Amino acid sequence: MVEPYLFSSDRRLVAAVAGDGPPDSRVAAVVVDWERRGKSTRQANAVDRIGIDTQINTDGPDDLAAVASMSAVPVLCRLNPWTQSSPAELEVAISSGASEVILPMVGGTDEVIAALDAARGRVGVGIMVETVDATHAAPGLGKLPITRAYVGLMDLALERRSRSIFDAISDGTVERVRESFDMPFGFGGLTVPGGGSPVPVRLLAAEMVRLGCSFSFLRRSFIGDSGHAPAAGVQAIRKMVTELDERAMTSIESDRRRLIELFGSQSTVTS
Numbered sequence: 439m440v441e442p443y444l445f446s447s448d449r450r451l452v453a454a455v456a457g458d459g460p461p462d463s464r465v466a467a468v469v470v471d472w473e474r475r476g477k478s479t480r481q482a483n484a485v486d487r488i489g490i491d492t493q494i495n496t497d498g499p500d501d502l503a504a505v506a507s508m509s510a511v512p513v514l515c516r517l518n519p520w521t522q523s524s525p526a527e528l529e530v531a532i533s534s535g536a537s538e539v540i541l542p543m544v545g546g547t548d549e550v551i552a553a554l555d556a557a558r559g560r561v562g563v564g565i566m567v568e569t570v571d572a573t574h575a576a577p578g579l580g581k582l583p584i585t586r587a588y589v590g591l592m593d594l595a596l597e598r599r600s601r602s603i604f605d606a607i608s609d610g611t612v613e614r615v616r617e618s619f620d621m622p623f624g625f626g627g628l629t630v631p632g633g634g635s636p637v638p639v640r641l642l643a644a645e646m647v648r649l650g651c652s653f654s655f656l657r658r659s660f661i662g663d664s665g666h667a668p669a670a671g672v673q674a675i676r677k678m679v680t681e682l683d684e685r686a687m688t689s690i691e692s693d694r695r696r697l698i699e700l701f702g703s704q705s706t707v708t709s
Contacts, residue, residue, distance in 0.1 A: 440646045440679045441466035442628050442672055445655045447501040449508070454668045456509045462676050463669035466653060467512045470502045471495040472527070473542050475518040499534045506535025514564070516540040520549040525556040538562035538585055543593065545571040547578045554583065562586075568593035573615050580618035586653070589615060589625035604637065608701040613649060622652040629656065630671045631678045633663035637700060640678060644693040647682045
């Protein structure tokens with residue numbers, strides 16, 4: 439089952455979809471984002487290159503602590519790319535209430551092993567597969583005791599000079615990477631049924647289900663798409679995923695064909 443994760447530190451939004459509401463209206467986890475180092479340079483001119491804009495959050499330890507104190511679901515923290523100063527950042531994340539940290543821009547196993555050593559089992563360590571090196575290193579990364587792997591389509595598209603963030607799906611890269619990971623795996627983004635332009639979210643979610651993904655992040659467009667009723671939006675997403683889980687094999691194959699055909703018809707596609 440593909441579980442929706444909220445990528446935000448907005449207190450009202452966290453209260454709406456990660457508080458004490460009905461389980462089917464709650465996300466499965468909240469991610470607070472500390473990644474900033476090198477991001478503005480790396481994602482410069484993203485609109486011109488792949489048709490979408492970048493977003494750099496300004497979350498800090500106070501945001502993480504506040505979200506952790508009010509959330510009824512696990513709270514994850516995306517750190518900056520791993521460097522010699524990262525163990526200190528990890529310690530702050532632990533003391534601020536993170537149950538897991540996520541490493542972005544992973545290039546190979548060495549930095550992940552260093553993070554696991556620094557964590558010493560006190561928090562889980564997940565990774566973002568969003569570099570070409572990481573896609574090649576996937577078999578080795580999948581043998582490490584990480585908690586999850588997530589393919590970051592935007593940064594991967596920028597490094598590969600792709601025409602679209604979805605090229606890694608249509609050319610089979612995501613599927614090949616997925617084969618290396620037995621732990622929770624995800625990619626893409628979710629919003630309410632009927633949302634997603636020009637690629638309908640239902641077709642993306644269908645591909646997530648086909649590949650056995652267990653989570654994905656809610657898109658930036660989720661709030662607007664849900665009509666500012668986020669709890670109801672989460673319920674609708676969960677219902678959609680349940681229905682996709684119950685499809686017959688012929689429907690699974692048909693949805694995959696429709697998705698690939700749609701990718702092929704778009705000169706530039708956005709999330």
